[in-house]
Amino acid sequence: MSEKRMFIKGNEAIAYGALAAGLRCYFGYPITPQNDIPEFLSKALPDAGGEFVQAESEVASANMLLGAAACGVRAMTTSSSPGISLMQEAISYMAGSELPGVIVNMNRGGPGLGDIGPSQGDYFQSTKGGGHGDYRLLVLSPSTCQEAYDLIIAAFDLAFKYRNPVLVLGDAILGQMKEPVTTWKPEPVSPAEGGDWRLDGASGRPKRLLKSLFLDEGELAGQNLRLDAKYKSMQAEVRFEAYQTEDAELVVVAHGSIGRIAKSAVRSLRAAGEKVGLFRPITLYPFPTQALAELAAQGKRFLTIEHNMGQMVEDVRLAVRFHADSGFHGLLPGNMPTPDEIEAPIRSALSR
Amino acid sequence: MKDELVFERPSVMTDRGMHYCPGCHHGVAHRLVAECLVEMGLVEKTIAVSAIGCSVFLYNYISVDTVEAPHGRAPAVATGVKRARPDAFVFTYQGDGDLASIGLAEIMHCANRGERLTVVFVNNTVYGMTGGQMAPTTLIGQKTTTCPGGRCQDREGGPMNMAEIIAGLGGTVYSTRVALDSVKHIVQAKKAIKKAFTIQEQDLGFGFVELLATCPTNWRMTPLQANERIAKEMIPVFPLGVFRDATGEGGGK
Ligand SMILES: Cc1ncc(C[n+]2csc(CCOP(=O)(O)OP(=O)(O)O)c2C)c(N)n1
Ligand code: SF4
Numbered sequence: 197m198s199e200k201r202m203f204i205k206g207n208e209a210i211a212y213g214a215l216a217a218g219l220r221c222y223f224g225y226p227i228t229p230q231n232d233i234p235e236f237l238s239k240a241l242p243d244a245g246g247e248f249v250q251a252e253s254e255v256a257s258a259n260m261l262l263g264a265a266a267c268g269v270r271a272m273t274t275s276s277s278p279g280i281s282l283m284q285e286a287i288s289y290m291a292g293s294e295l296p297g298v299i300v301n302m303n304r305g306g307p308g309l310g311d312i313g314p315s316q317g318d319y320f321q322s323t324k325g326g327g328h329g330d331y332r333l334l335v336l337s338p339s340t341c342q343e344a345y346d347l348i349i350a351a352f353d354l355a356f357k358y359r360n361p362v363l364v365l366g367d368a369i370l371g372q373m374k375e376p377v378t379t380w381k382p383e384p385v386s387p388a389e390g391g392d393w394r395l396d397g398a399s400g401r402p403k404r405l406l407k408s409l410f411l412d413e414g415e416l417a418g419q420n421l422r423l424d425a426k427y428k429s430m431q432a433e434v435r436f437e438a439y440q441t442e443d444a445e446l447v448v449v450a451h452g453s454i455g456r457i458a459k460s461a462v463r464s465l466r467a468a469g470e471k472v473g474l475f476r477p478i479t480l481y482p483f484p485t486q487a488l489a490e491l492a493a494q495g496k497r498f499l500t501i502e503h504n505m506g507q508m509v510e511d512v513r514l515a516v517r518f519h520a521d522s523g524f525h526g527l528l529p530g531n532m533p534t535p536d537e538i539e540a541p542i543r544s545a546l547s548r
Numbered sequence: 549m550k551d552e553l554v555f556e557r558p559s560v561m562t563d564r565g566m567h568y569c570p571g572c573h574h575g576v577a578h579r580l581v582a583e584c585l586v587e588m589g590l591v592e593k594t595i596a597v598s599a600i601g602c603s604v605f606l607y608n609y610i611s612v613d614t615v616e617a618p619h620g621r622a623p624a625v626a627t628g629v630k631r632a633r634p635d636a637f638v639f640t641y642q643g644d645g646d647l648a649s650i651g652l653a654e655i656m657h658c659a660n661r662g663e664r665l666t667v668v669f670v671n672n673t674v675y676g677m678t679g680g681q682m683a684p685t686t687l688i689g690q691k692t693t694t695c696p697g698g699r700c701q702d703r704e705g706g707p708m709n710m711a712e713i714i715a716g717l718g719g720t721v722y723s724t725r726v727a728l729d730s731v732k733h734i735v736q737a738k739k740a741i742k743k744a745f746t747i748q749e750q751d752l753g754f755g756f757v758e759l760l761a762t763c764p765t766n767w768r769m770t771p772l773q774a775n776e777r778i779a780k781e782m783i784p785v786f787p788l789g790v791f792r793d794a795t796g797e798g799g800g801k
Contacts, residue, residue, distance in 0.1 A: 220632060221628065221631050221632050223628065247631040247632070249627065249631060249661075251624065251657075252653055252654070252657040253653060255621065255624070255653075255654075256621070256624040256627075256653070256654055256657065257624075259617065259618065259621035259624035259625045259628065259654070260624050260625070260627050260628035260631070261628060262615070262617070262618075262621075262625050262628060263597070263615065263617075263624070263625035263626060263627060263628025263629040263630075263631075263632065264628035264629065264631060264632035265628070266595075266615040266625075266628075266629060267595070267628075267629055267632035267633045267636075269632040269633075271628070271632065285618050286618060286621065289616075289617075289618050293615070293616065395595045395613040395614075395615060395629070395633075395636075396595075396613070396633055396636065397592050397593035397594055397595060397612075397613055397633075397635075397636050397637070398591070398592055398594075398611070398612060398613050399592035399593065400592070402611075403607075403611045403612050403613050403614065404613050404614075405607050405613075405614050405615075405616075406614070406615045406616065407598075407607070407614075407615070407616035408616060409604060409616060
């Protein structure tokens with residue numbers, strides 16, 4: 197593992213991480229605030245022997261991803277909110293056909309054209325499907341440039357482990373800030389990855405078929421049951437950060453960039469003697485329901501803070517419902533909140 | 549007397565009974581594609597992209613590695629396949645609703661980039677699978693379930709000539725239109741498919757073959773009437789010929 201320290205943007209950390217993970221094909225279409233990723237990869241990926249295509253649209257990008265994924269190679273597309281909406285059909289087909297691929301959403305404000313500032317408005321779209329039908333994505337939410345680098349590498353491994361698309365959800369804060377990142381190289385990808393299902397021409401073996409159409413009676417039911425079992429097995433991947441939650445009376449729940457800013461607020465409130473902690477889900481699907489339920493059983497109170505009008509709070513409430521409820525504080529999209537802005541709602545929740 | 553086998557199924561075709569309606573040309577088109585794959589020794593390196601429409605079940609009849617694409621997106625999926633596996637032989641098989649309507653952007657950009665793959669385009673002037681609605685290739689005056697009074701130029705626009713449109717794009721090496729209504733035309737069609745496949749094998753660029761085909765069911769015709777309609781009504785609007793041939797072998801512009 198050759199390590200190197202670099203001072204780079206979150207978007208660049210994603211591009212470097214994908215290269216380190218063995219990215220072979222990248223497809224994308226320009227949209228702010230993630231353009232650094234395709235701009236970087238348009239040179240770096242061909243230099244590394246891979247394929248870069250600027251597609252005619254996000255619809256095409258996601259379908260190119262589907263095609264490359266069907267061949268069992270490591271492939272990725274990146275975009276931001278409206279672009280991700282356009283990709284949803286292909287993502288649903290990938291889930292239905294059980295194809296691995298990595299999709300990065302540097303979330304911006306919506307609905308509609310909204311603005312290009314940071315937001316967490318795509319939580320529902322990311323975690324509850326987004327496209328049509330009964331399916332789930334593994335969803336990872338990094339909060340620092342280092343974590344972006346680490347999680348994009350994990351995303352490729354998970355995509356192949358589960359033969360499922362993996363979504364990495366960031367935002368304009370993560371994409372545009374610069375920090376020191378320690379890059380590292382994972383084990384090289386086996387050229388045989390995706391071995392028993394990938395398409396490479398049926399030489400010396402029976403043909404293979406990757407599809408999501410199941411018309412015969414009971415066939416789709418069987419497929420959906422199998423998929424459901426797979427989604428349940430993803431529980432093994434739950435990741436979260438619990439910071440000073442042991443003796444906390446109030447647990448702040450926040451993810452991604454907001455989770456990181458909330459951590460600063462919690463740290464300064466701790467310094468002021470307040471019994472407050474932070475719970476930061478890293479996997480948004482599977483959601484760390486069990487861990488939150490355990491905290492609730494210890495009698496803690498909860499405050500969910502998001503950069504939207506209230507989306508993840510529904511999952512938090514489901515998790516804690518047998519013992520507690522969760523308050524909610526929504527930060528308005530379009531700008532980067534400061535720890536002070538986050539401290540105020542936490543203080544008022546503490547005094548309630 | 550010894551039996552002599554004069555006609556058999558190409559080895560890459562399954563013996564499954566086809567689901568296509570009597571007189572439908574999808575079966576003929578499948579067979580031509582299959583014969584070319586076998587005769588050119590491509591079977592073991594082929595990755596097919598099946599599209600949405602009556603032909604989505606291509607993979608039930610032709611035994612090659614296959615991935616299914618969303619409606620209209622086969623050229624984008626095929627781009628991903630070919631970029632991931634440049635050594636594979638890649639083709640899409642698409643209907644007119646799929647290719648000329650919802651997937652117009654994907655086919656044009658795929659051709660324009662000169663992706664090293666082959667598109668087999670089956671033009672039957674109607675949406676077959678969904679029950680006979682108007683397609684971008686529906687003829688003026690042709691009645692469909694969504695233009696019951698007949699397609700009207702002023703209201704719905706005219707039929708789109710895809711082989712000519714694709715021929716005008718820079719990455720296209722070969723674009724041709726053939727028909728499946730007579731033995732002579734079927735022989736020409738096979739030659740065209742073979743040539744397009746060869747162009748991919750030579751890594752020259754994008755190849756496009758439009759096949760004029762029947763849909764007796766949605767045309768509300770007998771198979772014979774449907775066959776005759778191709779010569780009488782379709783060829784005058786969709787002329788047969790080579791619209792681009794950049795291999796230098798002549799025949800096109
Ligand atoms: C996104 C989307 N829109 C609509 C459909 C419904 N649909 C299925 S087949 C089809 C038309 C196919 O027509 P064509 O490509 O001409 O093929 P044919 O059936 O005539 O062979 C449509 C609209 C779909 N499957 N997906
Ligand atoms: S509906 Fe038309 S295109 Fe479809 S199988 Fe029947 S005849 Fe063929």
